Amino acid sequence: MTFTTFITGASSGLGAEMARQFAALGHDLALSARRTDRLDALKSEILAAHPERRVELYALDVTDDDAVLATTQQVKTDFGHIDRVIVNAGLGKGAPVGKGKNYANRETLVTNVLGAFAQAEAAMQVFREQKKGHLVIISSVTSVRGFPSSMTAYAASKAAVASMGEGIRSEMMGKPDLDIDVSVICPGYIRSEMNEKVKQKVKYMVDTETGVRAMVEAIERRKAKAFVPAKPWEALARVMSVAPLQVVRKLM
Numbered sequence: 001m002t003f004t005t006f007i008t009g010a011s012s013g014l015g016a017e018m019a020r021q022f023a024a025l026g027h028d029l030a031l032s033a034r035r036t037d038r039l040d041a042l043k044s045e046i047l048a049a050h051p052e053r054r055v056e057l058y059a060l061d062v063t064d065d066d067a068v069l070a071t072t073q074q075v076k077t078d079f080g081h082i083d084r085v086i087v088n089a090g091l092g093k094g095a096p097v098g099k100g101k102n103y104a105n106r107e108t109l110v111t112n113v114l115g116a117f118a119q120a121e122a123a124m125q126v127f128r129e130q131k132k133g134h135l136v137i138i139s140s141v142t143s144v145r146g147f148p149s150s151m152t153a154y155a156a157s158k159a160a161v162a163s164m165g166e167g168i169r170s171e172m173m174g175k176p177d178l179d180i181d182v183s184v185i186c187p188g189y190i191r192s193e194m195n196e197k198v199k200q201k202v203k204y205m206v207d208t209e210t211g212v213r214a215m216v217e218a219i220e221r222r223k224a225k226a227f228v229p230a231k232p233w234e235a236l237a238r239v240m241s242v243a244p245l246q247v248v249r250k251l252m
Contacts, residue, residue, distance in 0.1 A: 002054070004079045006030040006072070008062055008119060009089030011038035013192035014138070017212040018086065023050045025220070030075040030082070032060035033089070054079075062089045062115035072122035084134040085123035086219070087116050087161070094150040105153035112157035117164060124168065124180075132179040136219055137165035141188045141233050144240045145248050162186065162225075169224060184225045185215055188233040203252070204232055 005022050009015040011033035019029055023046045033039050039057045046055055056078055060071045076082050091111045095101035120135060127133030139162040142155035162184050169182035189204050190211030206229060218226035227233035240248050 001081070002026070002028045003083045004028045004030065004075075004081060005084045005086065006032070006075050006082050006123075007086045007088055008032045008060065011035045011042065013208070014187070014190060014212055014215070015086075015088045016042050017208050018088070018216060019055075020046060020049075021212060021216045023053050023055070025216070026053075028054040028079065030056050030058065030079065032058040032071060034059065034061050060089075062119055063110055065114075065118045068115070068118040069122045069125070072119075072126060076126050081130060082123070082126050082133060084136060084219075085119065085126075086136040086138065087119045087123070088138045089115060089119070090138070090157075092154055094153040096149045097152055108153045109157050112154070113160045116161045120164060120168065127180045128178065131177065134181045134183065134219075134222060135165070135168065136183045136185060137161050138215075139165070139184050139186045141186050141227055141237055141240075143186060144237050145245070147252070148249070158186075166225075181222045183219060183223055185218055185223075186225065186227045186233070186237070187211060187215055188227065188229060188236075204236075 003026065005027045007015050007019055007029065010019050010031035019031055019042060023029060031039055031042065036057060036059045043055045043057055046053060058071050058075065060067055062068055091108045093104045093108045095104045116137065123135050127135065140158035142151060143158040143162040146152065147155035165182050165184040172178060172180045172182060190206055191208050211229060214228035214230065218228050227237045236251060240251065
């Protein structure tokens with residue numbers, strides 16, 4: 001039976017590149033996003049390179065709980081099973097707290113937190129029914145500590161979903177009848193559409209293909225938690241977790 005991976009937020013950036021790399025590994029793909037025109041182009045690209053693959057597309061706004069559940073169930077119906085769900089859809093908007101732009105922070109929190117919970121709920125319903133599956137939560141290295149200014153809401157959202165993933169994994173440890181793995185992947189700075197407009201030089205930034213390759217490797221190994229690329233982010237995450245906030249600001 002072919003391995004089926006469902007990726008949300010797959011129309012661009014990390015999601016699109018994960019789709020390319022998982023297709024190269026032999027996965028059939030269910031891809032969702034709000035922008036279906038870009039999904040069409042991605043599907044054509046993948047099938048041109050891997051004509052033996054199956055790629056199905058789904059229009060989805062992850063802030064619509066009912067749509068998330070219905071779409072996930074439709075993926076299960078279309079493919080007969082779902083082996084892996086990658087909770088990837090998200091926003092990077094934000095503003096300094098107290099500057100009168102709470103709408104930007106709220107939009108990020110609703111999409112990144114409530115949307116992720118809805119996706120996890122839908123995925124776990126399928127996995128519990130199947131008695132197996134792999135839930136992957138895309139968090140961020142920013143989940144380790146609070147970040148200032150326009151990054152505050154984003155970092156907080158990624159801390160929330162990292163905790164969610166760990167909580168689900170803890171529950172699955174007490175369910176020996178269920179073969180369900182949960183991975184929390186914390187990318188460092190990877191070039192994508194979310195950050196392409198950032199003009200200042202960012203430390204430790206890697207290109208999309210390199211960064212996503214590290215993500216895919218960690219996902220394939222079903223690591224419980226991974227900071228990627230491992231160099232320098234595994235070491236930096238350990239330092240960030242204990243260093244004074246002034247030091248963290250200088251590191252990042």
